[in-house]
Amino acid sequence: VVQVTRTVAEVRERVHAARRAGRRIGLVPTMGFLHEGHLSLIRRAATDCDDVVVSVFVNPTQFNDAADLAAYPRDEENDVALAASAGATMVFAPPVEEVYPAGFATTVELRGPITETFEGAVRGPEHFWGVATVVTKLFGMVQPDVAYFGQKDAQQCVVVTRLVTDLDLPVELVICPTVREPDGLAMSSRNVRLRGDDRDRALALVDGLDAADAAVRAGETDVAAVESVATKAMLARGVGPDYVAVVDATTLAPLERIAERSLILVAAHVGPVRLIDNAVLDRS
Ligand code: PAF
Numbered sequence: 001v002v003q004v005t006r007t008v009a010e011v012r013e014r015v016h017a018a019r020r021a022g023r024r025i026g027l028v029p030t031m032g033f034l035h036e037g038h039l040s041l042i043r044r045a046a047t048d049c050d051d052v053v054v055s056v057f058v059n060p061t062q063f064n065d066a067a068d069l070a071a072y073p074r075d076e077e078n079d080v081a082l083a084a085s086a087g088a089t090m091v092f093a094p095p096v097e098e099v100y101p102a103g104f105a106t107t108v109e110l111r112g113p114i115t116e117t118f119e120g121a122v123r124g125p126e127h128f129w130g131v132a133t134v135v136t137k138l139f140g141m142v143q144p145d146v147a148y149f150g151q152k153d154a155q156q157c158v159v160v161t162r163l164v165t166d167l168d169l170p171v172e173l174v175i176c177p178t179v180r181e182p183d184g185l186a187m188s189s190r191n192v193r194l195r196g197d198d199r200d201r202a203l204a205l206v207d208g209l210d211a212a213d214a215a216v217r218a219g220e221t222d223v224a225a226v227e228s229v230a231t232k233a234m235l236a237r238g239v240g241p242d243y244v245a246v247v248d249a250t251t252l253a254p255l256e257r258i259a260e261r262s263l264i265l266v267a268a269h270v271g272p273v274r275l276i277d278n279a280v281l282d283r284s
Contacts, residue, residue, distance in 0.1 A: 002084040004091045008141045011092045015053065015143055023050035027144035027171075028088070029135060032056040033073040037179040037187035039086040041148040044176055046087025053142050054083040056093040061100070061107075062130030064123045073189055092142060099137060108132040110159055110166075114252055118265055119155050119276065122242060128159045135160055139171050146172040150179075152186050154263060154278040158252055178277070180206070186277045198271035204239035205266050205277040212246070212264045216281045221258045226281070230264060242267040242274070249280060258283060 005011045015025055026049030028041045038054075045052040056079050063069035080091050107129050114120075115128040139147065149157050157175050164173055179187045184206035185199075194202050211233035212226050220226055223246040230244045246255055249263040262281040267274065 002080055002088055002091055004080055004093055006092075006094055007098055008094070011053065011090070011142055014090060015051070018051045019143075024146070025049060025142070025144045026052045027138065027142050027147040028052065028054045029138050029147065029149070030054060030056055030079075031058045031072065031189065032079045032093075033075055033189040033192075034079045034082045035179075035187045035189060035191075037150055037152060039082060040179045041150060041176050042083055042086035042088050044174065045146070045148050048174070049146060051089045052087055053090045053092055053144065054079075054088040055138055055142065056083075056091055057099060057134070057138075059099075059130060059134040060096060061133055062127050064127055071193070073192055094141075099134065099141075106133065108136045108163065108167075110162055114155070114158050114162060117252060118243060118245065118267070122267065122274075128156070131156055132159060132163050136163065136167065136169070139169055144171055146174060148174050148176060150177075151175050152178040152188070152277070154249075154265060155252060158250070184210070186275075188275065190273045190275065193273045194271060198273070201237050201239050202270045202273075202275055204234040204237035204241075204270070205268060205275055207237055208234040208241065208244060208266050209264060209277060209279040212244075213279060213281060216258055216262075216283055221283075223255050223257060223262075226258065226264070230266065234266070234268065239268045239270055242269065246281065 026045035028045050030038050058072050083091050109129045110132055115125040120128055185202055208230035212230040215226050215229045226246055227244045234241050244266050246262050246264050249261040263278055264281055265278045267276045
């Protein structure tokens with residue numbers, strides 16, 4: 001039976017007791033409404049660690065749009081059952097006041113292109129500052145040995161990796177591959193808001209990635225040409241991208257030629273939902 005904890009004092013007490021017993025603690029930070037993507041992180045954590053804490057917290061500071069925050073799907077009871085089935089030993093589901101009590105005044109700001117470009121350009125760098133702040137807090141609250149993030153949110157992974165390095169946070173990061181529906185759509189809690197034709201149009205993102213991958217495998221090395229192939233594939237499904245960009249996978253710096261560690265990032269609005277996806281471009 002999975003224990004649900006709601007306070008920092010309680011989660012710390014449990015984690016400290018586990019650590020004193022020599023147990024390795026994994027943290028899977030989530031905003032709930034768990035899907036197969038989260039469960040793959042929890043399963044991986046359960047393989048590597050003795051105890052797995054899944055945090056379920058819809059973090060208000062990373063939403064730039066109140067309507068998006070209000071529409072964010074929630075189902076805690078189901079999340080607890082799913083987390084347990086995937087191997088979690090604890091769910092940490094604090095109320096907003098526990099994470100941001102009266103007087104809260106600190107924001108973790110990362111400067112420069114990693115928070116200002118792509119999702120940071122669309123949503124504002126404050127989105128990533130919100131993520132960085134809550135992730136720093138979760139690391140402080142739970143004090144895990146290792147934390148698990150999904151490659152689906154590629155820019156978030158770059159931001160969190162930078163943050164852990166810059167602040168010397170004593171936590172190991174594991175980035176796990178994107179989990180997809182059978183037809184290729186990347187798993188996301190937002191997918192439930194895709195209705196009717198939009199579900200099919202959402203495949204535009206993976207179509208774009210596949211077209212780029214095929215072009216690179218066929219020998220294309222010019223980034224502008226690869227981006228154009230991906231854009232055309234998306235438009236063929238009736239979806240205009242917010243951005244299509246081939247970048248360095250570690251720094252997100254733009255590239256002119258396909259390099260060893262190239263990543264293609266795509267984002268688009270499909271009906272009421274904004275979707276993102278990415279893929280490593282492999283020349284072999
Ligand atoms: O990826 C998410 O679900 C969130 O950004 C995270 C990492 C749980 C922080 O709120």
